Amino acid sequence: MSVFSPIPLGQRIPGSPHSVACSLPTMRDVIGYEEGRPETTRHIASGYPRFVVHTHAKRLCEYLGRRPELAGKSLWLVTSARMAASFAHYLGRTDQAAARPFSVEGLDGVAHIDTPELNARGKVYLQNIGGFLSSRAAEDHLVRLGLLPAVAPEKLFAGDAVAEIRRVLRGPFPVADADLLLAPSGMNALYAAFRAISTVQARAGRTAWVQLGWLYLDSIALLRKFTPDPARDYLRHGDVTDLAGLEKLLATHGPRLAGLIIEAPTNPLIQTADIAAVTALARRHGAKVILDPAVSSPFNVDLLPHADLVATSLTKYTAHEGDVIAGAVVVNATRPDAAELRGLVGAQLEPVHARDLARLAAQIDATSGVVARINASTRQVAAFLESHPAVEKVWWALQPATRASYLKIARTPESAGSMISFTLKGPLAKFYDAVRLPKGPSFGMTTTLISPFIYLAHYDLVTSEAGRAELAAHGLSPDLLRLSVGTEPVDAIIAALSEALD
Template sequence: MSFGPQLPLGQRIPDSVHAVSVSIPTLEDVVGYEERRPATMAKLKSGYPRFIKHEYLLQIEERWKELFDRPDHSIWLTSSERVARELEAYLSHPKTKYLAHGGVSGLSYPPDTTLDLLAKRYLQHIGGHLSTRHAEDYLVAQKALPSRFLEESFEGDAAAKVLDHLAPLYKVSSPESIALAYTGMSAIYAAFRAVNDVQVPKGRRSWIKLGWLYTDTMHILDKLSPENSDNLSVYQVLNLEQLETTLKQRPDDFAGLITECPTNPLIQTPDLERIRELATKYGFYLILDPTINSPANVDVSPYADIITNSLTKYAGNQGDTILGATAVLDRCPEKEAILAKIHQYSEAPYPRDLQRLAAQIDGYAALIAKTNASTRKVVEYLKAHPAIKRVYWAHQPCSKTQYEAIARSPEAVGGVISFELKGELKTFHDRVRLPKGPSFGMQSSLLSPFIWLAHYELTTNQEGLAYLAAAGIPKDLIRFSIGAEPAEEIIAALAEAL
């Protein structure tokens, strides 16, 4: 078996200063990470960028406290001046101060733990933190770092190369119908704001969450929806009765519906044909996110008005770039107005991030082919193992027909699965010698106790556990992103732990 000893807590995945994942090898480490225990956090120099402040950002914050004579102030570094100003407006506090130096923007204020939490969550939800490469360039320019991290970077028109890869996947009429974004959440937030600008004047200010959405997508809808909105959450994507009943009762209320195809982490595919009919009938925008299995595997263009996609996954298959994209389909009502608004609201990618993505996007198709083939073998192994209670994947019987309607080929099963154990989580999780950490869709396999890592607070009280049960999500569900390693070696690592 090629998988060696457990990766130590805090090791970057991959071994790059710009890595988007980090090793969190034991369940106790996961709890320490979620509870921000000092002993755990001291070993983390990086993590998924929206959740852990990178060491480069921390260095700049310390320099700015001295530079701006704010030794005890909180400082938040943002992707742009606009995001810093929007954060300032969101906090609405008289002592916030916009800061800028060397092409970097941020916001400061006196010590205030309430503001700290609000600022942290706002920037996390909208994907507005400063890029690590932008921070690196600033520190090099200030002679605080000797040089950039050595990595391959595309030297031509990076945007054109990336758009040439994406346009056929989204099936847009031209690359101009795609807006590249600083992060995946920036892309989603831009689409959300654009739809609101068109729909709120018509009295449509509420949103529909279909399925268990990515945590920050849910937070955008929950916290940043227009005033007097009354959003609808439908967690059971295979039963549209609640959705149809509510639409009949409130036919003119909803601005849009967001869902993931398939869903994360249950890998279920809703009936998109029926949802498309409802969107047309009731006048709401249908925003579809195919990231979990990749738009290279599924084609949602026959149904979507807008496609949102995290390019951090699969396109950025080395696991060291944070970008996103939003595509507006020709069927989209008021397409030109929506597209203009999305371009207006999208935070443009930092040039070096885009160049790094362009340098690795040629490996996109190969990773998809490799993980599709390996997934079938891993699923067959797990389904036959007596220690496994259930496997969730694209071809699970409950939604196989709906998935096949959007799959680009019979082989296109995707690289992410989830599974339940019959026994306890901790023993298996701590034993398995596979990389364990956040994110998915990269060359390296990544295993995670999904709810513990993404929604830990729900595991700590009865109300949270009831919420999970209502959504049909087991607390100890394991999500597994299958990488480019040989399937036989992945299966051997699972077998050893089971």
């Protein structure tokens, strides 16, 4: 009997009120979710926290909406008063009277006139930079206000949570406490790192940023939206293996270069550049480098020696039980401007809610063991998929095309991470609907997860001819599946895949 049971549409994965994934068991559900169809969305109480406003936050907004000054407005709850001010300013670009920050009953947020355009822009802005109030913070406010009897029971770290998190993270990052800064999400970490380097480099007229390879959607959005002049300052180099082409791009724009954002490996194609060679090129041209190890985890790849700043998600692998969203920025103290970057990053980061820290600290000590188990299983699952006649192509950390570059940064030859992407020779929907694995976003959990990643991340591209052409130009199939291998028995994972493939 399979260890995997069907998970109904919208059910939280793994089941905590603060779970970072929810079940989308069929392609019809995926499309219904992306298109906002009521027959789908009414089942979804929560989802990945930067994409789906949590029911606790919605309940708080309903409560605040009874106040006369907020009645009839769209309300957003955010991480701090500073975030509220920044958010209101962003929305106010189109209508100076449209949005205003508020601070009411210990809650910071933004109120604006209720229009579809502003609602959409507001949601995406907070998604891009990680500004939403956390679900645990919202839960604590509900209890304080008498709107909820008690918080959901969970295991929390009893001591100094920040010290415990830093103690464990000093394994992959042997740095001083001042150089390891925590964030409420991986995207807030990346945004703070990007802002810090942008500030330092702008003094020399350096405003251009390079995207190397295809990045995670919100990392791309950060460069597309927040460079000073995206038409001029957002530069792309699609082939992570093409050093000669990258050198030509950097030489062309050298005096204007601010930095590069590099995922090592990339998401979702899991490709790895020759990081030492790329960063040497960047430094030669005066550009700084942000490296993101989230796909494989800092416990599997060693990037700090090559980076000015490492920005990563702690939601993946360290919060492996799948119920905390957090991030970190690590400063390479040996690099020029390290002291200034440290201060600027700290000033940009949003605060992390205390109970999120306590929950992360309660599980982070097990990370090394969890990662080792995942690594071993991923190698077996990748071998199975590579040999199956129904599978068209497989991407993973040790794929032949970039294996050598990956092994240069891998902590051990076994350090594969959890992620495998693949395409099929047959129909996507038939396989996806049939496979008996948990289906939802995120990765790096003890729970195995599979998703039609391009549909979830880039539905706008999947559904247009121009978008599909853009995906194809970057080697991305709309039907790509992203699998995150968990810690269940590997034979059960392979059996579930085999059943649906045969």
